[in-house]
Amino acid sequence: MRVSTQNSKLFEENPIDRFIPVTKLKYYFAVDTLYVGRKLGLLLFPFLHRDWQVQYQQDTPVAPRFDINAPDLYIPVMAFITYILVAGLALGTQNRFSPDLLGLQASSALAWLIVEVLAVLLSLYLVTVNTDLTTIDLVAFSGYKYVGMIVGLVAGLLFGKTGYFLLLSWCCLSIFVFMIRTLRLKILSEAAAEGVPVRGAKNQLRMYLTMAVAGLQPVFMYWLTFHLVR
Template identity: 35%
Template structure:
């Protein structure tokens, strides 16, 4: 057979292809989280910066919006300063911390003092001195946890709430519970406290009694009566009228004696250690006698009317029967 030049066998050999260059798939670049913005007068503590194109991006960069934010923040700051400087001196919000500075030992000793005040000595409040804002030494009363004779708000508030819950419980035990009774009892007790504060404030005004801590002290002292009322209402569950009258008579006299001794530094201020913050001159004998009479009437007559109204004004005796 004659050999010659033949074309390659295309059926047996696949066609050769030139490699086509392939471009790699782009890998997305990872960025760090957007920086956190510090707190401002109109924003939260930390807030992410909106990305470009976000609806809020244009708002934050708008000069009008920025001006509005600045005005709003300034208005908030001015309002806070107004409340602190003007309303604060009437509400005495910052002074409430002093009246709630109590301890467990103080609460137990104070409850014993309110219920058994007969042999307690002395009754004068303890004070100390500190350097004031003007650089001069000024006197101040010690907080309740450091002075058993200091009035507090913790016991009166807790006794007030306990009185409302206990009175509602007595109605429930008698099968006469009504959801409206809870609000009625709270409103009546709160009205009694307000009337008592009004009476003693009018007396202080007529007798020219001035004390910088007077209002909150009077609110605190007006709430101690609920301790004796709670004891009296607890006795009503025993069903003995004579025992109830006896307990009421004791708790009333204990509260009156406690107020008679404790309110001396408020209604009879002087420049002695009984009132280190007082700058009042010593009153004359006639004025002092009038204040003593008012203190006696408030401690006994006014307290008798209010304590009797709170302990029997809701007919607990008939409710428990």
């Protein structure tokens, strides 16, 4: 009887969830207009934010629309699409637009995002970091860089290279601070929970990893936009 009951439960599960975590993805898209506005402000002005702790309810993180510190996929996805559109506009103003070139721009940005996430996952494994960071979390955090890239490109379209470098520099600094303050709670806090000495070698590796992930964001932001501004 127990075996038949377990089998019936398996058949009752959504078969799509076996291949695509639809239920988990719903959490990352549970946003509203207020959250999006506040999150964009946080990404551009993280220096004004004080409490970076993610809120939990019964050991489960609350939905993003109730917690500005929670990662979401809505902003990264929309920012990625907007970045491609703005890139197409920039290419058009320079008489360089073509569907093939725009497709190359999109595929290149997506490929670098995948490489970045895989590299971070491998680094977490090698450093043996026990964290609740998921692959989807890393995609979300890595996708926030597109917001700053859009700001830099729009500034370049309106004010030329001077505006591009000024605004992109600000956005690079902002995303670096955002990533440091966000990831240190996910990576370094685990070290404290495990009783690792603050100045221990393992904890230093965690700190270097956090800084490396944060430092990658400005590099990709410049690499994926500098050729679009003339």
